[in-house]
Amino acid sequence: MALLQISEPGQSAAPHQHNLAAGIDLGTTNSLVASVRSGIAETLPDIEGHHLLPSIVYYSKNDIPVIGHAAKPFANINPLNTIASVKRFMGRGLKDVKTTGTRLPYDFVENEGQGMPMIRTVAGNKSPVQISADILTALKKRAEDTLGGELTGAVITVPAYFDDAQRQATKDAATLTGLKVLRLLNEPTAAAVAYGLDKGAEGIHAIYDLGGGTFDISILRLHHGVFEVMATAGDSALGGDDIDRVIAQWIMQQANIADDAEHHHIRELLDIARTAKETLTLQNIAPLDIQLDDAIKWQSELTREQLNELVDPLIQKTITPCRRAFRDAGLTVNDISEVVMVGGTTRMPRVREKVGEFFKRSPHVDIDPDKVVAIGAAIQADILAGNKPDDDMLLLDVIPLSLGIETMGGLVEKIVPRNTTIPVARAQEFTTFKDGQTAMSIHIVQGERELVLDCRSLARFELQGIPPMVAGAARIHVTYQVDADGLLSVVAKEETTGVHSEIIVKPSYGLQDNDIERMLKDSLEHAQEDVVARTLREQQVEADRVINALRAAVKADGHALLKHHEFLEINNALNELLRIKQDTDIKAIKKSIEHLDEITQSYAQRRMDSAIHHAMKGHRVDDFTENT
Amino acid sequence: MSLSTNHFEVFDLPISFDIDTEILAQRYRDSQRTVHPDKYANAPERDRRLAMQKATQINEAFQTLKKPLTRGLYLLQLQGIDTNDSNVAMDGEFLMEQMELREELASIKQQANPLDALSVFLNRIEQHQQHLTNTLSQQFAQKAYQSAHDNVRKFQFFIRLHEEALRLEEELI
Structure with missing residues (x-):
């Protein structure tokens, strides 16, 4: 009898069967895993009762990596083998790495500025994808131990402002752990799901999401279970880490600590900075007691006013994207019914104050800003896994940054503008520049600027086998397809002669498919599978x-x-x-x-x-x- | 619904410049609720691909019909009119007016209160666009495609000007 109820195409899961699914918030500072159990979405604690898993991995020579709380103490003792905030390197190059003082935080492997930097550890060179995969493995294990079975899939959240390279890197990390990605979900959208379903809210909402390393602003319209993202903007390298960094730099100045201080000193200072920041959430003064070694000793305090002064420029950097999002959505602050705060950094009183000023209303903080994203992801994972065939929730998301192609003179021709609803496909025709030209180089970029140099390069490929013709006679049809995860694939075809020369490219920013395959093999051998x-x-x-x-x-x-x-x-x-x-x-x-x-x-x-x-x-x- | 189905048919709407955007939005949501790839997360690979294609087509149709300029352009294309032909002369008076508006925009930066001046300027452009929308509605109803084409071109000028004004706003903020 039950089987007859399946009428919707695609819902193939048998209704009596409950598929185990999880929502994973792979954060810069902390990660979480959540699941829907007995109809309630909740984050899953580890055996010691911790819900947050610090996104820290400690590599040692012979043992398996140590992840989370247990890895934390190694940060100061063995800083080069204890990787924190790896999310900041996902899909990024070495030149994007920010430093406190003048030293790079880790021992990066030279790779001529191509692709993601590898980090040299005693356990070998590790790419940010592998390090993220180690964190995901810990979360997957926690979920499977708690839920008592193998996960059919997971929804993994990414900052809305992540570009294609960063998204692809995240998906690759999941592939390495053997986790089926049901969807890459934008963090503010996940928060809206958790919040919207909780409150039964309708109308237009702004989600202000300031995490450990990323900032997103999304403006969504909620209408009968449809979450329609109208615009999103942000900064994928701005968050609590940067606040810690300005505090640490301030301490270094005040205490006359050299710019090229030892790695473990820098890590300790960042720890002290973070503690002071957290203290100042409730207190007005945070004591500072610096004792890095016999030579470097300093005692003082940081007041909330001083902190505010230090962080105001960073908070201001979040307001500009907010304005841009409103403009792209064709709305003003007055159209918003509510503002929701997400991400640990929104605990700071100054952030709440400034955001409240901009939005002209006090922001909502009633769901734990650390957990709300994972909870939203769990709700969607439950639906995508086929556990709620009758649910009519629908998420319509957008791409955050325009996708373009390089044209003559290093200029960018936009093919898919930012804030276009996904999935989307757009095509453009190009032609040859010289007589007899048989190949064409196609360079895919992402970003808003007019020059290729100012945008992120996602992939370059060559379309070959164009039949020789006079310049301008060939018709090269280039199609960009962005799927519901926000991931791009590009197809180029020569059309005039009927000799279809076709190539499909999935940009992967430095990681080739065979790299993934190799890493997958390595990791599987490790797991003896x-x-x-x-x-x-x-x-x-x-x-x-x-x-x-x-x-x-x-x-x-x-x-x-x-x-x-x-x-x-x-x-x-x-x-x-x-x-x-x-x-x-x-x-x-x-x-x-x-x-x-x-x-x-x-x-x-x-x-x-x-x-x-x-x-x-x-x-x-x-x-x-x-x-x- | 094949890939050649026209955007109006996608939403079962009559081919017309005047559309009820509420109904359009409603049908958009209803159809996405049916074919969005999220509804096929557990389906076989082929069905997932098919769902993505349909959802893509529905998004494209909705984006095109939602805004008056893209809707107008699309209607002209359905009439077999080449809307990419850039060798068409615009009427001189209109071009003069555009040049003046651009000069005005360029001078806003130097004003005492540039953001306020820009806001007034943006309002005026939006009024022009509203006016063009009304005119297009009449012309499409009368099947006066040539005149509609002229006005669609004018509309494109205003859209570009609007974009430039918004870029300036971004600079000023």
Whole structure:
């Protein structure tokens, strides 16, 4: 009986089955994992009761990495092997690394400024993706131990203002841990979900999210369960870390500590700075007692007024993106019903004060700003895992930064403007510059500036095999497709001659697919799991997905949408897949799925169209009743 | 709904410049609720791809129809009019007016209270756009596509001017 209830295409999970899913907030300073249990979304504590997992990884020569609270004490003793705030390096280059004093925080491996910097540790060179993967592994394990089973997937949050390289790096980190990413979700959107569902709020809301290392402002319209992001802006390198840094630098000046102080001294100063900042949330004065070694001793205090003076320029840096977001949304501060504060740094009284001034109302702080993002992610993960087939929540998000292409003279031609709702596809035509030109170099960039140099370079590739023609005769069709995770793929095609030269590029900023494969292999060997066995399992899971979805579909509307001979053909192919997937031939399973996909393609199209048609008809009835 | 379905058909709306944007938004949400890739997170790969294509098409249709300028451009394209032809002369009086507006915008920076002056300026441009929207509505209703095309071009000038004014605002803040 229960099976008959599946009428929505795509909802293939059997209703009685509860799929374990988690929401993960992979933060700069702290990370969290949350899940929906007995209908309640909550963050999951570790065995000691800590909900927050400090995003710190300590690498030692022979042991597995130490993550979280246990890694913290190593930061001052062994600073070069204890990596904190790795999120700041995700999808970034060495030139983006900020320093306190003049030394780089870690021992970076020279890589000619290409791609993400690797960090030299006693356990080998580690890319930010691998370090993030180690944090994700700890969270995944916590979730699986608590929930008592393997996760079917997770929603991982990213700052809304993350560019394509940063998003891709995050997804790669999840791939390394063997975690299925149900969706990359923007942090402010996740917070809106947690907040909106909690309050049943409607209207236009601003989410001000100032975390450890990133700042986002998102303006959303909430309407009957639809969360429509109208505009987003931010700074993916601005947060509590920077506040700690200005305080530490202030102390260094006051106490005459040299700019090239030892790494462990800098780490200690940053710790003292953070403690002082936290003290000043409730107190007016924070004592400072610096004793780095026998030579460097200094005692003083930091007042809240002094702190305010130090942080005001940083807070001001968050207000400009707020203005920009309003402008892009075509709104003013007066259109906002509520402002929600997210992220640990919004605990600072000065941040609340300044934000309140700008928005002309006191911001909401009633959900724990550290947990709200993970909770929102858990709510969406629960839905995406198929546990709530009747839920009609819908998140419509945007890309934060324009995507463009390099044209003559190092200029950027925008192809997808910022704040376009995703998924989106945009195409542009280009032509050759010289007679007989057979290749074209395509450079994909992201950012708002007019010069390529001022934008982030995401990928370069060459389209080859263009038939020789006079200059200007070729028609090169370049399509940018951004999926619902905000990830880009680019296809280029030469069209005039019918000789399609096509290439698909997924920018990965320094990490190639084979790098990922290699790292995946390494990590699996480490976990003593066989790659082949895993690929087989994945293929079998996909086969089950195809079979379940098709069975549910045929049961729901096969009688209406399938002709008799189609039904028979599908039935045969389905039985074949059922037979083949018992076996261990990965290729055969793949081929059988492809065959089934091919013969059901038009049926799947018809189902979606019929569903859309149905949805619109449904609302027309609503219109009628609403109007009468 | 194939990929060649026109944007109005996507939302089951009559092909017209005058549309009820409330109904458009409502149907947009209803159709996205059905095909958005989130609704297919657990579906087989092929269905996920298909959902992304549909959701992309629906987004494109909505973005195009939502704003008067892009809607106007699209209607002209449906009539087979080449809207990318840049070799069309604009009427002299209009160009003069545009030049004056640009000069005015350029002088705002030097004013005593540039943000206030800019706000007045932006309001005026928005009024021009509203006026053009009303004119387009009449012209499309009368199937006067040539005149509509002229006004769509004028609209493009105002949109660009508006963008420049907003860039200045960003500079000033």
